[in-house]
Amino acid sequence: MDKWEDNRAWFLVLPVFVIVAFSAIIPLMTVVNYSLQDIFGPGERIFVGVEWFKEVLHDSRLHEALLRQFLFSGMVLLIEIPLGIIIALMMPKKGWAASLSLVLIALPLLIPWNVIGTIWIVFTRPDIGLLGAAVNGMGIPFDHTASPIQAWITLMLMEVWHWTPLVALLAYAGLRAIPEAYFQAAKIDGASSWAVFKYIQLPKMRGVLTIALLLRFMDSFLIYAEPFVLTGGGPGNTTTFLSIYLVKIAVGQFDLGPAAAFSLIYFLIILLFSWLFYQVLQNAGKGGAQ
Amino acid sequence: MNLEWMAWTMPTAIFFITIVSILIAMTIWQIISPCMKRKGFLPIATTRGDRLFIGLLSSAYIHLAWLGLTPFTLWFAFAASLVWMGVVMRWG
Numbered sequence: 001m002d003k004w005e006d007n008r009a010w011f012l013v014l015p016v017f018v019i020v021a022f023s024a025i026i027p028l029m030t031v032v033n034y035s036l037q038d039i040f041g042p043g044e045r046i047f048v049g050v051e052w053f054k055e056v057l058h059d060s061r062l063h064e065a066l067l068r069q070f071l072f073s074g075m076v077l078l079i080e081i082p083l084g085i086i087i088a089l090m091m092p093k094k095g096w097a098a099s100l101s102l103v104l105i106a107l108p109l110l111i112p113w114n115v116i117g118t119i120w121i122v123f124t125r126p127d128i129g130l131l132g133a134a135v136n137g138m139g140i141p142f143d144h145t146a147s148p149i150q151a152w153i154t155l156m157l158m159e160v161w162h163w164t165p166l167v168a169l170l171a172y173a174g175l176r177a178i179p180e181a182y183f184q185a186a187k188i189d190g191a192s193s194w195a196v197f198k199y200i201q202l203p204k205m206r207g208v209l210t211i212a213l214l215l216r217f218m219d220s221f222l223i224y225a226e227p228f229v230l231t232g233g234g235p236g237n238t239t240t241f242l243s244i245y246l247v248k249i250a251v252g253q254f255d256l257g258p259a260a261a262f263s264l265i266y267f268l269i270i271l272l273f274s275w276l277f278y279q280v281l282q283n284a285g286k287g288g289a290q
Numbered sequence: 291m292n293l294e295w296m297a298w299t300m301p302t303a304i305f306f307i308t309i310v311s312i313l314i315a316m317t318i319w320q321i322i323s324p325c326m327k328r329k330g331f332l333p334i335a336t337t338r339g340d341r342l343f344i345g346l347l348s349s350a351y352i353h354l355a356w357l358g359l360t361p362f363t364l365w366f367a368f369a370a371s372l373v374w375m376g377v378v379m380r381w382g
Contacts, residue, residue, distance in 0.1 A: 026296070029306060033297040047299055050357060050364060057358035268350055275347070279334055 028267075034260035052261035062262065064237065065245045066269075069221060072155070072241060076220040079160050081213060084167025085205070089197070091172055102172070105165045117229025120158045144231065148238035151231050155239060158226060163219065167212045174208035175201060210281040214274055221270055242266055309346075316342060332382045341382045345375040 035052055037045045056062060087105070092098040111119070126132040126143045135142040144154040182200045191199070224243035227233070233240035233248075240248075246266065250259035316339060325338040332344065349371035356367035 029302075030296045032305070033299060033302045036299060036302060037297055039297065043294060045297055047301075053354070053357050057354065265354065268347070268354070272347060272351070275343075283334060 031260045031263050034256050035264055037257055039256040048257065052257045053265075056258055056261045056265060061237070061240075061245065062242075065240055065242050068238075068240065069242045072159075072223070073217055073220040075156060076159055076163075077213065077216055079156070080164045080167050080216055081209070083160070084164050084212065085171045085209075087164065087168040088171035088175055089201075091168070093176070102169070105168055108162050108165050109169075111162075113225035114229050116158065116162050117226045120154065120226075120230050124154050146235055148235055151235060151239050155227055155230065158230065159220065159223070162226070163216060167216065170208040170212045171205055174205035178204045206281060210278065213277055213281065217277060218270060218274060221273070312342070330382045332378070336382060338379070341378050344382065345378040348378070349375060 036047060036049060038048050039045045091101050091105070108116075121129075123129045124132040124142075124144055126136050132142050132144075142150060144150045178200065182204075183196065186196045186200060222243055223241060224247070227239050227241060228244055228247075231239045233244045243266075246259060246262050249255050249262060320338065327335045327337050329335045332341075334340075336344070352371045352374065353364060353367045356362070356364060356370075360366075
């Protein structure tokens with residue numbers, strides 16, 4: 001049978017294209033324009049070429065913030081992806097227990113980001129917070145506002161608590177979409193639980209795990225509200241991530257040119273890593289179980 | 291329509307007009323002569339659009355690396371990017 005392409009379908013994506021143009025492309029163009037100028041106010045600007053890019057690229061505080069950001073995102077991915085998969089594997093498959101566990105596990109995702117930070121400030125307070133007071137009660141001095149390591153531990157705990165449910169829900173959806181026939185065939189072959197996971201469940205979850213990895217990388221790399229509320233970038237600058245530093249430059253110092261150059265470099269880093277993750281995951285296991 | 295808030299300059303206008311022109315040209319090229327995925331020296335099979343994306347993204351990094359690591363004029367990085375772009379599109 002002859003096949004033909006109906007290109008009219010492209011009109012269906014036109015509304016999305018228009019929305020993206022207004023919400024992303026036009027602001028991005030403006031940022032590019034700002035990154036090459038010294039902006040003093042409306043209509044008062046001087047073209048400075050790539051001066052802001054040079055300044056930003058040689059800024060040691062930006063290098064430190066970038067390293068912190070990579071460390072944070074790397075640790076987040078290393079913890080959340082395996083933990084999310086384990087939770088999804090342990091969740092009930094059907095019945096009321098499945099529905100209940102889905103609702104319970106999704107609860108942290110419903111809380112606004114700034115509220116998450118506030119909850120964890122109270123939760124980890126050394127005097128009245130459930131976690132902070134309990135840890136202090138065990139004889140371990142705990143104060144995330146004074147100790148950089150404890151600030152990082154608290155941030156990681158908060159991030160894992162907040163976002164692992166997303167990975168678990170995506171992995172759960174992937175697991176539930178596997179036809180029962182695969183498991184029956186594995187049972188007939190006498191496959192172990194590990195073999196079932198390695199050769200059936202994991203390859204079949206590749207699509208949803210790609211989405212989970214991309215979302216978690218981009219979100220953790222752009223994280224702002226939670227650490228800003230919880231630690232404010234401190235103690236010192238030890239939890240000052242890229243977004244917090246960017247806001248300090250753009251809003252605190254009102255240096256719009258350097259902030260725009262910084263934003264573009266930030267954007268290019270996220271674009272590169274998202275593309276790399278996407279390619280690696282799309283090409284992983286090619287020729288294996290499909 | 292007042293676009294003063296976008297703070298346009300001639301170099302950025304030329305930059306974006308060039309990008310849009312490339313995208314239009316690639317679309318017309320695709321309609322006239324549809325491309326298939328192929329494997330070149332890049333580690334993955336790519337379409338023409340993929341190679342354009344890879345070329346543009348790596349060109350941005352070439353410019354940043356040049357700015358961050360050398361004191362010389364950016365025109366060298368621009369020339370290197372043009373050559374790299376051509377190589378990726380032809381043999382990538």
